[in-house]
Amino acid sequence: KDAEEGEKKDATMMDGAKDEGDGKGESKEVDMKDANDKVEEEATVVEEATTTEANVEKKDDASKDEEMKDWVVVDKVVEGGEKKDGEDAKTVDDGGTTATNPTSEEKGDADNSPKDSEMKETPENDTTAAEEPPTPPPPTFKKIPAVGFLAQGWSGGVYSPHCLQNMPDWSCAIADIFNEFLPSSPIPPYDSKVHRGLWRTVTIRCSLRTKECMVIVLHAPAKGGAGAKEDGSDDYSHVFEEEKERLVKMLTKDVIKTPKREYPEDHVAEKKDESSSEEGGEIRVTSIYFQEFAGLSHPGPDHPVQHVFGKKSLEEKLGKCTFQISPGAFFQTNTRGAEVLYNIVVDRIKEVTKDPKDTLLLDVCCGTGTIGLTCLKEGVVGRLVGVDISEPAIDDAKINATKNGYTESSTTKFIASAAEKILPDVMYDIPRDSPIVAVVDPARDGLHGVVVRTLRANEKIQRLVYVSCNPTATLVRDAAMLCNPPTKKYPGRPFKPVMAQPVDMFPLTKHCEMVMTFDRMSKEEYEKYHKE
DSSP states (O other), X not given: OHHHHHHHHHHHHHHHHHHXXXXXXOOHHHHHHHHHHXXXXXXXXXXXXXXXXXXXXXXXXXXXXXXXXXXXXXXXXEETSSOOTTOEEEEOTTTXXXXXXXXXXXXXXXXXXXXXXXXXXXXXXXXXXXOOOOOOOXXXXXXXXXXXXXXXXXXXXXXXXXGOTTSOHHHHHHHHHHHHHGGGOSSOBOBTTTTBOSEEEEEEEXXXXXXXXXXXXXXXXXXXXXXXXXXXXXXXXXXXXXHHHHHHHHHHSSOOOOOOOOOOTTOOOOOOOTTSTTSSSOOEEEEEEEEEOOSSSOOOTTSOOEEEEEOSSEEEEETTEEEEEOTTSOOOSOHHHHHHHHHHHHHHHHXXXXXXXXXXXXXXXXXXXXXXXXXXXXXXXXXXXXXXXXXXXXXXXXXXXHHXXXXXXXXXEEEESOHHHHHHHHHHHSOTTSOEEEEEOOOTTOOOHHHHHHHHHOTTEEEEEEEESXXXXXXXXXXXXXXXXXOSSSOSOOEEEEEEEEEOOSTTSSOOEEEEEEEEOXXXXXXXXXXX
């Protein structure tokens, strides 16, 4: 009873306070939602004003925005346009873009929105809606030509690599040079929506061990891409050669400097090994190529390139071998990780080679010959036959064989062809009494069905080492075809998986390389599980 009287007394006091009209005793149960709505509205206004009010005084740049409307794919989107005097610039960690932080005077309506302490008392029977603040204008963006990653796809602009912990300093330094060059260039970047503009992508290859760096610039034709205007207004052939020369000078005038970087708060700097050959020393751009491409997607590995500066190839040291790498040739992106990967392959092959000198290694999708030549150098096989679809990679493989002391054709043989077209003939030419170990290192698309059928049908192959960069998709598919019971399409005794070893070749990403080892099923095992 006392509690009930106390509640009534509290309610009476609350009503009395509300009747006093000082605004501090309004009913919390009735009006709290309205107050919350106003607070939410206020927060929205402040947030939107923060991103838009900095643009109010920038109407004079509208004509410039119109001139840059075609610069989409490699444009870095900056809120509020360029930074002006008196504005504070802030780098966004997850985007790497630069946005202006407006001062208190620039926030405009955001600071004039009603506060709780300034809200007028509204009687209970007054249903008149409170006057809402004016709707702020939509945010405007100015596109600045820049180089970076497409973190949000083709329509989301590019993002600086500087905040990514797994991106080396030299790649960020090259990006800084391009970000200095592009805004001052009269030639716009390529727009993948309308297929106009010129600058498309930049590929950077670098060796920390030889201190060499190769830059490959992909561009559309100077006279216009696939969507060139009929009036020729996007023909940049009269300035293209001058811009090429200017870019080459900017890339080669000095050593690659260590850029200023901003990492996430939880970043832990990697300890440097002073004894490593990768630490110390100055890296320079030693090779520059330009590659013209009029297509809509991306050129193939054999698409021609134009050499404009320095050496025609990059040299890299991996294990006991030295390799030459041309612009279109495949090579692992992580050299130290590749050494770990290849040592696993060597160990898997060594387990089954009783007489290494007589053992032949069939290297399918061999690239520049890295795996095969490493196995030769380690003495686990005596002969090597490599097949790859990329002609530049095979040319490098032949040179690499000579570089590493294998000059006789009876020891190494490299063939430029699609594996599904040439592999049956390659297997036919191998002596029947020669023990064979196979290594396959396909692209993300995996192995062609003809390659799987050829490997299964040749029972001389007792061990197959599969190096996969797509272990959750194409490796699963190919493993099933290699291990399923024989059919008309896939004859021969099946393989069986005996070991799988992932290798973290791409730190701080969800990707990894997988080395899966398959052994040929014995006749006894086959009859036991496939009696029919």
